Amino acid sequence: MxxxxxxxxxxxxxxxxxxxxxxxxxxxxxxxxxxxxxxxxxxxxxxxxxxxxxxxxxxxxxxxxxxxxxxxxxxxxxxxxxxxxxxxxxxxxxxxxxxxxxxxxxxxxxxxxxxxxxxxxxxxxxxxxxxxxRPFFPAVPGRGLFTGRHLHTVNYRSPADFADQHVIVVGGGNSGAQIAADLALDGNVNVTWVAQRPPRFLPNDIDGRALFDVATSRRRALDAGHTDTGGVASLGDIVAVPPVRAARDAGHLHAKPMFAQLSADGVRWDDGSQSDAEAIVWCTGxxxxxxxxxxxxxxxxxxxxxxxxxxxxxxxxxxxxxxxxxxxxxxxxxxxxxxxxxxxxxxxxxxx
Incomplete structure (x- = not known):
C-alpha cells in the first residue's frame, strides 16, 4: 500500500x-x-x-x-x-x-x-x-594478509576486549586519539597509535562550544565572499577531552608515522622492521x-x-x-x- x-x-x-x-x-x-x-x-x-x-x-x-x-x-x-x-x-x-x-x-x-x-x-x-x-577502510598493501582482528571505530567497545594484546590504532583524528587513550590508560593493553601526519592537539580550553562558533564564523565569511580562514581545521585536529589529555600528558599519545604494509602477524614499517599485533582498530572516518x-x-x-x-x-x-x-x-x-x-x-x- x-x-x-x-x-x-x-x-x-x-x-x-x-x-x-x-x-x-x-x-x-x-x-x-x-x-x-x-x-x-x-x-x-x-x-x-x-x-x-x-x-x-x-x-x-x-x-x-x-x-x-x-x-x-x-x-x-x-x-x-x-x-x-x-x-x-x-x-x-x-x-x-x-x-x-x-x-x-x-x-x-x-x-x-x-x-x-x-x-x-x-x-x-x-x-x-x-x-x-558507512565506515571507511583505506586501501593498505597487505590488508588481506593480516590474520588478526580488523575493527573500525563502529566495532570498538572497551579495553576489556583486548586484555594482554598489542593493538594498533590507525587514525589521527578525535576517534583515533580517544580510542588510543582509552586503551593506553587501561594498563592491560599494549597500544601503538599511527597516523598519516603528526596529530595536532587543540588547546586544553577548546571544546565543542568554541568549535561550533569557529565553524559558523567560517561559513558566514565564505557566504559573504571573504577569504577562507580554514575554520576548525586551522586550529588543530584533536579536542583534548580529559582522557586524551591524561594519556597525552602521561606520554602515551605519541603517534608513529603510518606503516608501509600489513603482514600476516602485524605491520611492517618503512625501515623494514616488523611489529606483531593481535588487532588493528581503523579510526579512519x-x-x-x-x-x-x-x-x-x-x-x-x-x-x-x-x-x-x-x-x-x-x-x-x-x-x-x-x-x-x-x-x-x-x-x-x-x-x-x-x-x-x-x-x-x-x-x-x-x-x-
Whole structure:
C-alpha cells in the first residue's frame, strides 16, 4: 500500500529529530523513517567511554536543553541516548523505528520513498541518515594478509576486549586519539597509535562550544565572499577531552608515522622492521550513507551531493541534513544541526 504525506524524513537520529521539530512548527504532515530498532540514533552504538566534547547545555537540539548529567561535565553517550529518547517522546514525533528505506525515486510531482514496510509518496524528502553505517577502510598493501582482528571505530567497545594484546590504532583524528587513550590508560593493553601526519592537539580550553562558533564564523565569511580562514581545521585536529589529555600528558599519545604494509602477524614499517599485533582498530572516518538516493543520480566526488544550503541542486524536492559542513556549519553535531534543520523546514514549507 502506498501512503501519502508532505515530507518523509529518512533517518531518526539527532538530525531527523531536529527536522521533525521544525516541520511540526511549520504545520506540515510528515513521517520519520528510521532503520534503528530503538531510539538514540548512532549514539546507542558508541564505545563505552565516549563523552561529548561540550557540556550538556551546549549540546542541545532545538526547543529542549539537554539536562546535565550528574557527576559529569561532558555527558556520556548513554546520556545522549536518554536525551534523544525523551526528545522524541516530548514532541510526539512520528518516528517509525525498524524501517529501512531502500530507494527514493522521482514519480511525477512527487518523490517515491520505498521502504521495507511500504511505499510513501511525498512532496519533499529530507535525508538525515548520517555516516555511521558507512565506515571507511583505506586501501593498505597487505590488508588481506593480516590474520588478526580488523575493527573500525563502529566495532570498538572497551579495553576489556583486548586484555594482554598489542593493538594498533590507525587514525589521527578525535576517534583515533580517544580510542588510543582509552586503551593506553587501561594498563592491560599494549597500544601503538599511527597516523598519516603528526596529530595536532587543540588547546586544553577548546571544546565543542568554541568549535561550533569557529565553524559558523567560517561559513558566514565564505557566504559573504571573504577569504577562507580554514575554520576548525586551522586550529588543530584533536579536542583534548580529559582522557586524551591524561594519556597525552602521561606520554602515551605519541603517534608513529603510518606503516608501509600489513603482514600476516602485524605491520611492517618503512625501515623494514616488523611489529606483531593481535588487532588493528581503523579510526579512519566515514562516508555519507546515501545509497537510498542512488536512483536520483545526484552523487559527485567522495559521495557528496551538490547542495545550496541543504537543498540538492539536482533535485529541489530533496534536502540533506547532518552530513557535515557541506550541508550546514557543524550540521553533524547536536548543537549545529538545529539551524540547517530550521532552514530546510522553512524552505520546504515555502515551496509547498
Amino acid at each position: 502506498t501512503q501519502h504525506t508532505d515530507v518523509v524524513v529518512v533517518g531518526g537520529g539527532q538530525s531527523g529529530l531536529a527536522a521533525g521539530y521544525h516541520l511540526r512548527r511549520q504545520g506540515l504532515d510528515f513521517v520519520i523513517l528510521d532503520a534503528e530498532a530503538a531510539q538514540g540514533g548512532s549514539w546507542q552504538h558508541m564505545w563505552d567511554s565516549l563523552h561529548l566534547f561540550s557540556p550538556a547545555e551546549h549540546s542541545s537540539l532545538p526547543g529542549r536543553l539537554m539536562p546535565a548529567q550528574a557527576g559529569e561535565t561532558y555527558p556520556d553517550a548513554g546520556h545522549v541516548v536518554d536525551y534523544l529518547t525523551d526528545y522524541e517522546k516530548r514532541y510526539d514525533l512520528p518516528v517509525q523505528h525498524g524501517t529501512r528505506v531502500d530507494a527514493v525515486r522521482r514519480n511525477g510531482e512527487r518523490l517515491l520513498v520505498e521502504a521495507d514496510s511500504g511505499t510513501w509518496r511525498a512532496r519533499a524528502v529530507i535525508s538525515a541518515t548520517g555516516t555511521w553505517t 566515514f562516508r555519507p550513507a546515501l545509497a537510498h538516493l542512488s536512483p536520483l543520480n545526484l552523487r559527485r566526488a567522495r559521495g557528496h551531493i551538490l547542495t545550496d544550503g541543504t537543498r540538492a541542486l539536482g533535485e529541489p524536492r530533496l534536502h540533506l541534513l547532518g552530513y557535515g559542513d557541506w550541508t550546514g556549519p557543524a550540521s553533524a553535531t547536536l548543537i549545529g544541526v538545529g539551524r540547517p534543520a530550521r532552514d530546510a523546514a522553512h524552505e520546504i514549507a515555502g515551496s509547498l
